[in-house]
Amino acid sequence: MTSRRDFIRISGLGMGGLAVGASGFGIVNNLSTSPPKGSELRIDPTRTPTYCEICFWKCAGWVYKNEEGKIWKVIGNDDDQHSNGRFCPRGTGGPGMYYDEDRLKTPLIRTEERGKQVFRKASWDEAFDHIAGKLKEIAEVHGPECVALLTHGSGGEYFSTLLKGFGSGSIAAPSYAQCRGPREVAYHMTFGEGVGSPERTDIRDTDCLVLIGSHLGENMHNGQVQEMSDAIDKGASIITVDPRYSIAASKSKYWLPIKPATDLALLLAWIHVIIYEERYDREYVEKYTYGFDQLKEHVRNMTPEWAYGITTLAPDLIRKSAKEMADAAPAVIIHPGRHVTWYGDDTQRSRAMAILNALLGSWGRRGGFYNPETVEIPSWPHPPYPTPQRTWKDAYPDKYNLAFETLASGICDATIPELSEACNFKGWIVNGTNLLKTIPDSRKVIEAIQNLDLLVVVDTMPMAITGWADVVLPECTYLERYDTIRDSPHRKPAIALRMPAAEPMYDSKPAYWMAKELSKRLGLKDYFSWNSIEEMLDWQFKQVGTSLEEMKRIGVKTFERSYDDLYFQQGEDVEFYTNTGKIELYSTSLAAEGFDPLPVYTPHEEPPEGFYRLNYGRAPAHTFGRTANNALLKDIMEENTVWINPKVAGIWGIENGQYVYLENQDGVRSSFPIRARVTERIRWDSVYMVHGFGHTNKLLSRAYGKGASDSELITKVHVDPIMGGTGMRGNFVTFKFEPAKTEAES
Amino acid sequence: MRYAMAIDTKKCVGCSDCVVSCQTENDVPIGYCRDWVVEVTDGTYPQLEIEIRSERCNQCDNSPCVRCCPTGASHYAEGGIVLVTPNKCIGCGACITSCPYDARYAHPDGYVDKCTFCIHRIKKGLEPACVAACPTKCMYFGDLDDPNSKVSEVLKKRKWKTLIPEAGTEPQLYFLI
Incomplete structure (x- = not known):
């Protein structure tokens, strides 16, 4: 296949200008579209409030x-429920993102010079004109529905408004189909509500925390x-x-x-023990659940002895651990995990965990799962969004009916005409997510990209995805911008402000400004009718009883709960948002869709001789x-390592600290x-490795070539038939001692 | 007054926030550190144990670094904290060699640097940056001469150890085990 779109290494193409600071850019000084500076920022000389963007936990500080x-x-904000005044190392390391000299510094447009595709520096006006022109072309020829937004950053909110106004509803975060999606679906099927973020786990007051593949402490989900x-x-x-043996x-x-x-x-064996040893919460199960008898019958033969042959775990250990959690009930948490797209039956595994929580009566109970509350912040008034004629879902008419959010991998597949005829995407706006690492099988992502008429990448750093873009827009970091108000659910409803602590370095700009400027060129300015971001934020804050002025002083505002319903009251009647109004041990929705209404164990493929299952983590x-x-x-962790058991290392003659190559089942x-x-x-x-290393873009001067990428070794994807999650833990690797013969482009 | 720090190895997850917070608080240059995390694994799969320790200068009562410093740059300050006066330091490195804990490094600006227990913060009534930042709250700081200080209380309640006690340095960094 000849690539229409070449990957451009920004560094190697006479782009010396990229290494120059803001002072080096004569061309950008005459911009009519620069965001207001100085007076509007009014920066406190000592400290300014923010919430962290290094991960999705969004700690305020x-x-x-x-x-x-x-x-x-x-430093963390003491009044913040996410951080309690204490940031994790990544948040503490936030200034490293701001000072990174490898940041994207100016808009770039793909062009052709002497038969070779290169980026040229562009002014913001040029970049916006180019994007708006292409978007209008796509809308005329294919319809506005054929533009998708793939986002995993706060700035995505503004592009989302832009895209909805434009007429597309295809907005996806890889954090759904590539991460927590199966869990959300499973908890909806069982309790009628998702787990959400931050998770509603009442770990603080629990007596027993059960972690299944979840490595809290290594995944630094701060509050947890x-x-x-x-x-x-x-x-x-x-x-x-x-x-x-995790931390x-x-x-x-x-x-x-x-x-x-x-x-x-x-x-299933734990469920068996808890039911047949009568260790479940009888009153809770009788009052709140549906399908107990079917469940009891279903797990009749799933004894610890049965599980021993599958899991290699001693039956006694299974029984003792089941008793431990039952003794703690209802102050027990079978933690739902977060990254749960493992083997393709992940919704069912998450369901089994949800069922176990229901049997132990931990949902809605102190030390189990609390009922979170959110501040409802109204949107700035705007015209209604047009109804899209088609969405990503039309590409899958009979599939994934239980997926509540858009699948990033679904958009990717629907962009490739051979895989889908129903909705071929022609334009992508990618905000703050390096799709080549977040969606498994990067070869397929690249194939999809080859079918696009327009790929816009908005990022702070020259991640690999920028090399495939038609237009690169440099976003300023979270320390240099206002953003949407943080309104995540928690024990008490709360909001947090992010405001700039410094003016944007280089010629980088905030996403809200980019979206507003684009809206002017697309005839969509009514969706961004505020004069300044401060005006909009102040209006929103005033709707909930505070103001931008107050929020600048306090950073976080926590409200009292509307009702005393953090936990269920003793004997309270509760209606759950499920078909039966009960906690569904037996899922009527899954049954209606033709899936197993009770989780069934199916064996997964095992590694062939000389190969080892590739597990990855944090x-x-x-962060990613x-x-x-x-x-x-980088100073505290510069590269990842591949963890190998000494017996295995002995077989291969691998010494601790030796560099090896990994090769997967697909070569x-x-x-x-x-x-x-x-x-x-x-x-x-x-074997095990930490995700997020092995960067191939040389412009990431500290990260390039450090460690290996698990993503590139995950070429076999086990798709969850219930909701389209991409199971990534069915890949196997072996050891090689030299690079591949056809060496990667360098 | 005798400042000391106790670190709970049972709660520490080894996240290294102590290292990053020290780095930003004290402008420690990239590539150097005043504190670091040690992880020791014992046993054979699946019978295993891990001890995680956030380590730094032990602010010893009997400090070989102070004894061997030819210029008096290394000295005892308030509460027994061992400090280096940069403009008195000639960068000879004798203290680096003498420290059994390898807690000192040669700063690129030509002097020897190490943990100060964030004495600039203590003077303002704040805790050292690492203690204040630690997400697991596994570090306790205070005055051992005050029986009600956090560090005194936790050392009364818990089993603890110090590192290389046989070196006779009388270290003031305690690890709860």
Whole structure:
């Protein structure tokens, strides 16, 4: 296949200008469209409020400046329920993102010079004119529905308004189909409500926390890690199920070193024990649940002895751990996890976890799951959005009816004409997500990109996806901009303000400004009718009883709950948002869609001889691939390693610290070598690596070539038939000691 | 007054926020650090144990670094905190060699640098940056001469150890085990 669109390495193409600071840009000074500066910013000289953008936990904090007035440090806001005044290392390392000299510095437009595709520096006006022209062309020829937004950043909110006004409803975050989607669907099927973010887990007051493949402490979901520590202080027990001896496992009363991909068998055995040893909450089950008898019958033969043969976990350990959680009930949490797209039956595994929570009566109970509350912030008045004629869903007429959000991978597939005829996307706006690492099988993502008439990438850093863009728009970092009001749910409803602590470096701009400027060129300015972002935020704050002025002083405002319903009251009648109005142990929605109404264990493919299951996870110092170039965070973790059991290392003659290449079942070899970490902390049937390394773009000067990318080795995807989640843990790797023969482009 | 720090190895998750917060608070240059995290794994799969320790200068009562400093740059300050006066330091590195904990480094500006227990913050009534930032609240700081300080209380309640006690340095960094 000849690529219509070449990958452009921004660095190697006479783009010396990119390395120059803001002072180097003569061409941008005459812009009519520059955002207002100075008077509008009115920056507090000592500290300004923000909420963190390094991950999705969105902790609120304060940005402090040094004596020279430069950004110095970021500290948590004591009044914030997300951070309780304490940031995680990534948030603390926020200034590293601001000071990163590798940032995108100016708009870029793809052009052709002497037969070669290159980027040329462009003014914002040129970039916007180019984008608006292309969008109008797509709308005329194919319809506005053929433009999609793929976003994983706060700025996406403004592009979302733009796209909805334009006439498209296809707005996707990879955090759904590539991450937490199956969990949300499973909890909706069971309790009629999702888990949400931050998770509604009452870890602070729990007596028993059960983690299934969830590695809290390594995934630095700040509030949860803090609460886990509080729970340890109070003597709560932790049960961890993981083939790897995780940090959480090391703090656990029971660690269940399970054979990978067999979790559902363990869960069913736990359900069996809890039902047949009569350890469930009888009153709760009778009052609130539907389908107990079917469930009881369903798990009749799923004994710990049955599970032993599948999971390799001793029956006694399964029984003891079940008793531990039942003894703690209802102050027990079978943690729903977050990244749950593993094997393709992930909704069913999440369902089994939800069922276990229901049997133990932990949903709606102190120390289990609380009922979160959100501040409802009205949108700035705008005309109604046009109704799109088609959406991404038309590409899948008989599939994924239970997916409540748009599938990023679905948009990707629907962009490739051979895979779908119903809705071929012709334009993508990609905001703050490096799709080549977030959606598995980057070859397919690139194929989709080749079918686009327009790819706009909005980012702060030259991530690999920027190399495929037609237009690159440099967004300023969260420390340099206003953004949407944070209104995440929590124990108490609360809001937080992000405001600029400094003016944008280089020629970078905030997303709200980009979307507003584009709206003018697309005849959509009525959707952005505010004169300044401050005017809009102040109006929104006033609708909920505060003001921008007050929020600048306090950063976070926490309100009292509207009702005393953090937990269910004793004996309270509760109607759940399910078909039966009950907690559905037996899911009527799944049955209606032709899926197993009760979770069924199905064996998954096992690694062939000489191969090991590729498991991946997080490190506390990094978020996805987006922080690898941050000098402060690179300083504490510069590269990932591949964890190998000493027995396996012995077979291959691999020494601790030696660099090896990994090759998967489809013959894909890692672009870069990865250091071996020979450790007892991993089983012999799997290897483990931290996600987000092995960057191939040389312009990420600190991250380039450091470690290996798990994403490029995940070429086999097990799609969840219920909601389209992309299961990524069915890939197997072996060890190689030299690079692939056809070396990756360098 | 005797400042000390106790760190709960049972709660620490090894996230290194202590390292990053120290780096930004004290402008520690990239590539250097005043504190660091050590993870020790014992055993054979699946019988395993991990101890995680956030380490730094032990602010020893009997500090070899102070004893060997030829210029008096390394000295004891208020509450027993060991400090280096940069403009007195000639960068000879004797203190770096003498420290059994490898807690000192040669700053690129030509002097030796190390943890100060954030004495500039203590003077303002604040905790050291690492203690204030730690998401797991696994670090306790205070005055050992005050029986009601957080550090005194936790050391009374919990089992603890110090590092390389046999070196005779009388370290003031305590690890709760």
